[in-house]
Amino acid sequence: MATQRTGAQIIWECLVHEGVSTVFGYPGGAILPAYDAMLDYPVKHVLVRHEQGASHMADGYARAGGGVGVAMATSGPGATNLVTGIATAMMDSVPMVCITGQVPSKLIGYDAFQETDITGITLPITKHSYLVTRVEDIMPAMKEAFVLAKSGRPGPVLVDITKDAQQAKIDWTWDPSPVKLRGYRPKLTVPQPEMASAVDLLAKSKRPVILAGQGILQSGAMKEVREFAERINAPVAMTLLGLGGFPASHPLHIGMMGMHGESWVNHAIQEADLLIALGMRFDDRVTGNIKTYAVNAKKIHIDIDPSEINKNVQADAAIVADLREALKDLLDVVKPANHEPWLTYIGSMKGTSAVHDIQALPDNGHLYAPHVINDIWRITEGKAIIATDVGQHQMWEAQYYHHELPRTLITSGGLGTMGFGLPAAIGAKMARPDAEVWAIVGDGGFQMTQAELSTAAQEGVKVNVAVINNGYLGMVRQWQEFFYDRRYAATPLRSPDFVKIAEAHGLLGLRVEKRPQVEDIVQQARKAEGTVLIDFRVEQEDSVYPMVPAGADLDAMIRRPQQTSVLVETAADQI
Amino acid sequence: MHHTLVALVEDKPGVLNRVASLFRRRAFNIESLTVGRTDVAGISRMTVVIDSDQVSAERVTAYLYKLVNVLQVEDLEEVPAVARDLALVKVAVAGHDRAHLLRVVDETRAHIVDSGEQTMTLEITGEPPHVDAVISRLEPLGIVEMVRTGRVAMRRGDTTLSAAQYS
Numbered sequence: 001m002a003t004q005r006t007g008a009q010i011i012w013e014c015l016v017h018e019g020v021s022t023v024f025g026y027p028g029g030a031i032l033p034a035y036d037a038m039l040d041y042p043v044k045h046v047l048v049r050h051e052q053g054a055s056h057m058a059d060g061y062a063r064a065g066g067g068v069g070v071a072m073a074t075s076g077p078g079a080t081n082l083v084t085g086i087a088t089a090m091m092d093s094v095p096m097v098c099i100t101g102q103v104p105s106k107l108i109g110y111d112a113f114q115e116t117d118i119t120g121i122t123l124p125i126t127k128h129s130y131l132v133t134r135v136e137d138i139m140p141a142m143k144e145a146f147v148l149a150k151s152g153r154p155g156p157v158l159v160d161i162t163k164d165a166q167q168a169k170i171d172w173t174w175d176p177s178p179v180k181l182r183g184y185r186p187k188l189t190v191p192q193p194e195m196a197s198a199v200d201l202l203a204k205s206k207r208p209v210i211l212a213g214q215g216i217l218q219s220g221a222m223k224e225v226r227e228f229a230e231r232i233n234a235p236v237a238m239t240l241l242g243l244g245g246f247p248a249s250h251p252l253h254i255g256m257m258g259m260h261g262e263s264w265v266n267h268a269i270q271e272a273d274l275l276i277a278l279g280m281r282f283d284d285r286v287t288g289n290i291k292t293y294a295v296n297a298k299k300i301h302i303d304i305d306p307s308e309i310n311k312n313v314q315a316d317a318a319i320v321a322d323l324r325e326a327l328k329d330l331l332d333v334v335k336p337a338n339h340e341p342w343l344t345y346i347g348s349m350k351g352t353s354a355v356h357d358i359q360a361l362p363d364n365g366h367l368y369a370p371h372v373i374n375d376i377w378r379i380t381e382g383k384a385i386i387a388t389d390v391g392q393h394q395m396w397e398a399q400y401y402h403h404e405l406p407r408t409l410i411t412s413g414g415l416g417t418m419g420f421g422l423p424a425a426i427g428a429k430m431a432r433p434d435a436e437v438w439a440i441v442g443d444g445g446f447q448m449t450q451a452e453l454s455t456a457a458q459e460g461v462k463v464n465v466a467v468i469n470n471g472y473l474g475m476v477r478q479w480q481e482f483f484y485d486r487r488y489a490a491t492p493l494r495s496p497d498f499v500k501i502a503e504a505h506g507l508l509g510l511r512v513e514k515r516p517q518v519e520d521i522v523q524q525a526r527k528a529e530g531t532v533l534i535d536f537r538v539e540q541e542d543s544v545y546p547m548v549p550a551g552a553d554l555d556a557m558i559r560r561p562q563q564t565s566v567l568v569e570t571a572a573d574q575i
Numbered sequence: 576m577h578h579t580l581v582a583l584v585e586d587k588p589g590v591l592n593r594v595a596s597l598f599r600r601r602a603f604n605i606e607s608l609t610v611g612r613t614d615v616a617g618i619s620r621m622t623v624v625i626d627s628d629q630v631s632a633e634r635v636t637a638y639l640y641k642l643v644n645v646l647q648v649e650d651l652e653e654v655p656a657v658a659r660d661l662a663l664v665k666v667a668v669a670g671h672d673r674a675h676l677l678r679v680v681d682e683t684r685a686h687i688v689d690s691g692e693q694t695m696t697l698e699i700t701g702e703p704p705h706v707d708a709v710i711s712r713l714e715p716l717g718i719v720e721m722v723r724t725g726r727v728a729m730r731r732g733d734t735t736l737s738a739a740q741y742s
Contacts, residue, residue, distance in 0.1 A: 123593060124600045128643045131588070148643065182741050183585060183646045307637035310630070 215279010
């Protein structure tokens with residue numbers, strides 16, 4: 001039966017129908033009607049300290065929980081403050097719906113107070129967007145927004161709703177009919193001819209490498225990937241965003257690829273005769289110099305987004321489909337293979353190239369970030385959800401926190417957004433209240449969104465914040481060390497006393513300066529109620545190794561200088 | 576190399592902006608872009624001519640399909656197609672032998688659509704190279720104003736890019 005509803009009420013009716021239980025936001029003039037209506041609906045609102053925090057929290061919420069994250073803000077500056085979070089979600093294909101208030105429709109185009117063309121601003125960084133000026137259009141826009149955000153290749157959708165549309169009343173009932181978008185085709189059938197050539201390539205390969213990307217998490221294909229890898233007996237190399245999609249402890253897991261990937265992984269890719277790309281997009285951080293990338297390898301590329309096929313790397317078999325569906329079909333026909341010589345060869349590269357970098361760190365009484373992260377991994381048994389910022393600590397996290405489970409690493413891969421870690425961790429904790437959640441952040445990025453400590457305190461959520469504090473914008477400093485003759489322009493960073501910052505928020509703040517303290521302090525943080533911050537005072541000028549300089553060949557890696565063992569080069573052709 | 580892409584799009588606010596923004600964002604160069612109605616209400620047709628190789632044209636097509644309001648895209652470079660361009664050209668008449676002018680108009684199959692005391696306005700319609708050729712013949716007479724619609728195109732034969740299928 002139709003009842004009178006305001007546009008503002010319809011927004012919440014739609015959110016409730018979509019199963020939304022938490023919204024991250026910040027009120028303001030043009031979104032006030034929606035905030036007023038909110039009080040009558042069973043949706044939890046998390047008041048952030050800056051709208052960027054809202055979009056990152058919604059992002060972390062979606063990545064950790066697998067649902068759609070929702071952020072809300074007012075017009076003008078409220079909306080523009082969401083932008084970094086929207087771009088972050090777009091680059092990493094995160095399902096998110098952002099709802100913004102807009103000035104009354106009669107004022108659009110007149111440079112009204114707090115008016116901004118947010119649909120225009122976000123056009124290239126949203127999967128789609130809506131400017132809603134009539135109350136009747138709110139429900140269709142909301143329904144479409146959720147379908148678009150979570151289907152196909154997920155992404156952020158913006159719904160900008162004028163204040164008058166929120167205030168207007170209509171007779172309203174929920175329309176349960178499915179959304180019809182005639183220009184949108186997220187459901188793709190697995191192309192059979194391409195499947196046949198993929199099967200053929202798999203049968204011929206002697207040196208295959210599986211490249212495991214975030215598509216595994218998006219399509220929920222963990223089981224299928226594992227079965228596939230075991231069936232064809234191929235090593236599995238991970239992208240940054242793929243970490244957790246295949247268990248790190250699995251014997252076929254060889255580690256992360258790319259700019260800060262493991263040396264043996266990058267060598268294996270360069271020497272492979274077949275790459276099987278599963279839900280990944282051959283980002284430049286993954287390939288290095290594209291002209292010399294895996295030149296002897298055929299490529300099977302499985303991705304749900306047709307525009308990713310042949311974009312960076314030419315595919316010999318391109319399967320545009322949902323990864324899980326494609327793998328199920330492949331598993332029906334792919335024959336078991338044995339690649340023990342190839343796996344042994346990769347194992348030998350691993351054995352000689354790294355008695356792991358971490359063990360080559362000098363024992364000089366200083367605290368090293370890799371040690372800290374490795375200890376956190378050990379203490380949390382690899383089961384915590386870790387949200388990171390961007391930079392050195394992020395790469396060390398990827399190298400030394402060995403993720404066993406999907407959706408346990410939440411990191412800004414594509415956009416590389418500093419300030420992401422803390423709000424993403426808060427969002428992740430809201431989505432997975434039973435999980436242990438850590439934010440591993442640098443002293444630089446942390447200060448960009450540090451105000452969200454206040455949100456954590458107000459909400460009473462427990463996240464453990466590990467500030468990897470080296471007094472520099474570390475990754476930029478590392479590039480300056482390697483490529484700019486150690487001219488440290490604008491990278492030395494003076495920070496406040498982070499322990500006191502935590503205490504000022506009524507939170508527990510702890511400090512670690514020596515490695516033997518790590519275990520006790522980490523345990524103390526885990527046991528304490530509420531959010532805890534640990535200030536890890538680490539070696540100031542440590543660098544992340546190995547490193548493929550931007551644009552260099554994937555196997556041209558800068559290695560940790562102290563390391564004494566030398567990589568034994570064996571011609572891959574001999575096996 | 577030129578590629579002529581034809582796209583059926585939903586006639587909704589901002590669609591032209593979305594398409595144009597896509598070309599800008601992905602750094603493709605638009606030579607011409609026309610947009611107009613189809614036989615079906617609510618569906619518009621765009622013709623976009625880009626300067627690109629085959630691989631880039633395929634990329635653009637894939638990106639266009641990512642736009643929710645884009646219904647169908649066809650690259651007419653690979654198929655027989657008819658193309659038309661329309662130009663309105665205002666030429667100076669003063670100081671010219673009128674008979675010579677009229678002869679040029681006649682030979683080039685241009686139409687006189689308006690004439691003033693100092694100028695004459697001609698319409699030229701045809702395959703884009705034809706329009707180019709006529710314009711270069713008119714140049715010595717003194718062109719004082721010109722506008723071109725840009726290319727519109729359609730596949731030859733009975734194969735259709737039907738808007739009706741989306742109505």
